[in-house]
Amino acid sequence: MSLTINMPVGVTDMSHHVHQLHMIIFWICVAIGIIVFGLMFYAIIFHRKAAGHQAAKFHEHTQVEILWTIIPFLILVAMAIPATMTLFKMDDVSDSYMTIKITGYMWRWHYEYVGTNVAYMSELATPYEQTINRAPKDEYYLREVDKPLVLPVGKKIRLLMTGNDVIHSWWVSDLAVKKDAIPGFINETWTLINQPGIYRGQCAELCGARHGFMPIVVHAVSEEEFKTWLKAQELANKRS
Numbered sequence: 001m002s003l004t005i006n007m008p009v010g011v012t013d014m015s016h017h018v019h020q021l022h023m024i025i026f027w028i029c030v031a032i033g034i035i036v037f038g039l040m041f042y043a044i045i046f047h048r049k050a051a052g053h054q055a056a057k058f059h060e061h062t063q064v065e066i067l068w069t070i071i072p073f074l075i076l077v078a079m080a081i082p083a084t085m086t087l088f089k090m091d092d093v094s095d096s097y098m099t100i101k102i103t104g105y106m107w108r109w110h111y112e113y114v115g116t117n118v119a120y121m122s123e124l125a126t127p128y129e130q131t132i133n134r135a136p137k138d139e140y141y142l143r144e145v146d147k148p149l150v151l152p153v154g155k156k157i158r159l160l161m162t163g164n165d166v167i168h169s170w171w172v173s174d175l176a177v178k179k180d181a182i183p184g185f186i187n188e189t190w191t192l193i194n195q196p197g198i199y200r201g202q203c204a205e206l207c208g209a210r211h212g213f214m215p216i217v218v219h220a221v222s223e224e225e226f227k228t229w230l231k232a233q234e235l236a237n238k239r240s
Contacts, residue, residue, distance in 0.1 A: 093188055114160075170204075171202060
């Protein structure tokens with residue numbers, strides 16, 4: 001697994017929007033830092049007492065106070081506009097291809113494909129021996145499950161989140177999805193994956209002693225593969 005320092009771009013249009021927003025705000029913060037620390041070090045070096053300078057003595061400066069109030073306000077507005085637009089897009093679950101209900105348990109995930117008879121638990125698949133250091137750890141230590149969430153690419157999927165016991169949080173950074181699963185409440189969001197692959201995440205809310213043993217694996221496949229898989233699951237559940 002390669003180490004990345006920056007936020008991943010991800011594999012959804014929404015993750016691209018989030019990454020762009022992140023980079024815009026990051027460079028605004030960099031510019032502010034350069035200006036503020038540049039002025040500070042300039043004053044320290046070229047207006048120091050040792051060079052014969054004396055500190056100005058004044059109680060207030062109306063123009064300066066107006067300036068340092070208006071400029072931060074404009075900066076915040078400039079950041080708030082794209083951030084608000086992104087949040088509105090995240091909340092728009094209209095025209096969804098299908099709905100999946102995700103329920104957090106201590107410490108596993110339950111997936112239900114609404115409108116079908118397909119529902120199952122997804123649990124940690126890492127061997128117990130690895131967790132107690134009696135076996136070598138593989139690449140996906142604590143990040144593998146027995147039954148991943150299978151989704152079709154190119155389709156808008158509505159995700160409903162709730163909890164069965166305590167607060168959990170379903171988080172897959174490659175999909176730009178992070179939503180709390182709260183008992184007694186149903187939160188909703190959506191995703192539309194652009195390319196097939198396996199994407200991993202984890203519970204992002206401290207939910208108990210085995211919080212770190214609650215990974216998420218999403219297997220994105222083509223629409224044809226998904227329909228075949230879903231039909232096979234429905235037939236298997238009818239026979240059982």
